[in-house]
Amino acid sequence: MAAALALAVALPLSVTACGGGSGGDDGKIVIGTKFDQPGLGLKNPDGTMSGFDVDVATYVAGQLGFTPDKIEWKESPSAQRETLIQNDQVKFIAATYSITDARKEKVSFAGPYLVTGQSLLVKADNTDITGPDSLQNNKKLCSVSGSTPAQRIKDKYPGVQLQQYDTYSACVEALKNGAIDAVTTDEVILAGYAAQSPGTFKIVGQPFSEENYGIGLKKDDTELQKKINDAITKMEADGDWAKAFEKNLGPAGIATPAPPAIAK
Known part of the structure; x- marks a missing residue:
């Protein structure tokens, strides 16, 4: 009886776990x-x-x-x-x-x-940011919490004022309104934002990671x-x-x- 009861309890649990939240019975x-x-x-x-x-x-x-x-x-x-x-x-x-x-x-x-590769996005009229080394002069740089680009800046460019937001779209909005000087993440991500607002932003320098x-x-x-x-x-x-x-x-x-x- 105990074994049968244990099985009855275990079965619904195993079915639920199997379905999970990632691709279930529906x-x-x-x-x-x-x-x-x-x-x-x-x-x-x-x-x-x-x-x-x-x-x-x-x-x-x-x-x-x-x-x-x-x-x-x-x-x-x-x-x-x-x-x-x-x-x-x-x-x-x-x-x-x-x-x-x-x-x-x-x-x-x-x-x-x-x-x-990691790169930098700045306003289209920016002339003084040319790559990561030019950020060390009190420039405010935005990236995303938990991202590889944010960690790389912390490890390799500790002199940069890094601000971490939850999303890159929030970083791009901060760049647009002048709250920060540049956004860093992978070049393809930055290119997508640049294409969405033609003439507003530009990518500068060469990618500095793979x-x-x-x-x-x-x-x-x-x-x-x-x-x-x-x-x-x-x-x-x-x-x-x-x-x-x-x-x-x-x-x-x-x-x-x-x-x-x-x-x-």
């Missing part, structure tokens, strides 16, 4: 991305999603058997990404998510599906990792990767690169 899949990054992950006023990360994630979901109408998008700010994955709130995250050793201690990655964007997923889920890597490989091979890049990031003036090799 046939949907929950995918994390940014909601405020034009050209990469953006929630439009009509509620639709657009951007390169969104297109890559949609393609991957399709290869996993989920049509676009079965995708539920979950906003995934930089500082919350590992927690969302660890708590099964998403199946995977495609959100300008740089693959780093520190993050790999908490989550696993598929990819990379894009390589970019960022490999991966798709974050539950740590040690090697089965899902392989499926996502296979999907990215197929997207690159059939030309859909290049089409997605040209559609989303071409207007920002970035030439379409060769897709990166998948990490083995």
